[in-house]
Amino acid sequence: MDPYDIINKYYPEDSLAKEILIKHSEAVANKAVRIAEHLGLSDDQIRFIFEAAMLHDIGIFLTKAPEIGCKGSYPYICHGYLGHDLLVREGYPKHAKVCERHTGTGIRKIEIKERNLPIPYRSMKPKTLEQKIITYADKFFSKDPAKLETEKSIRRIREKLSKHGENKVEKFDKWHKLFRISEKPSGRS
Numbered sequence: 001m002d003p004y005d006i007i008n009k010y011y012p013e014d015s016l017a018k019e020i021l022i023k024h025s026e027a028v029a030n031k032a033v034r035i036a037e038h039l040g041l042s043d044d045q046i047r048f049i050f051e052a053a054m055l056h057d058i059g060i061f062l063t064k065a066p067e068i069g070c071k072g073s074y075p076y077i078c079h080g081y082l083g084h085d086l087l088v089r090e091g092y093p094k095h096a097k098v099c100e101r102h103t104g105t106g107i108r109k110i111e112i113k114e115r116n117l118p119i120p121y122r123s124m125k126p127k128t129l130e131q132k133i134i135t136y137a138d139k140f141f142s143k144d145p146a147k148l149e150t151e152k153s154i155r156r157i158r159e160k161l162s163k164h165g166e167n168k169v170e171k172f173d174k175w176h177k178l179f180r181i182s183e184k185p186s187g188r189s
């Protein structure tokens with residue numbers, strides 16, 4: 001499948017939402033693929049990670065987020081499950097799971113209930129390695145039009161996640177240990 005075909009179907013040419021979606025998704029896909037290669041994942045897994053990372057935010061156009069060109073009516077937090085439903089209709093149920101499981105470090109059923117979130121009552125935590133890698137890579141990039149390609153620092157990511165609970169920071173730290181690509185030590189000649 002070509003993820004750009006699906007993006008082109010739902011996002012008008014030359015729209016702000018499309019420009020932001022593509023730049024953000026390419027940044028996330030690029031980082032997620034580098035991690036997958038570093039971990040030695042198979043070609044099939046890497047291809048899936050690229051496609052699903054390109055589509056993880058496909059649901060944003062249905063939400064109300066005018067600062068990023070999204071003129072829908074749903075609250076922004078709904079973009080995950082809306083993207084999920086869209087990709088299921090398109091025939092991609094496996095990619096769809098990434099859409100609804102990538103928000104923050106994932107959303108637990110109990111949080112949906114306790115915080116009265118306007119999303120379906122089901123576990124939206126990433127479960128597979130591929131889902132976890134994409135969710136982790138996504139935390140490094142915002143959709144702020146001025147900062148689309150700039151990686152956030154670990155300190156900034158942790159700060160943002162801590163607003164939603166310390167357990168989110170712990171989950172991120174756990175993934176960071178598994179997925180970080182350490183810089184090669186500089187050789188001495």
Ligand SMILES: [Fe+2]
Nearest residue numbers: 028056057138
């Ligand atoms: Fe994202």
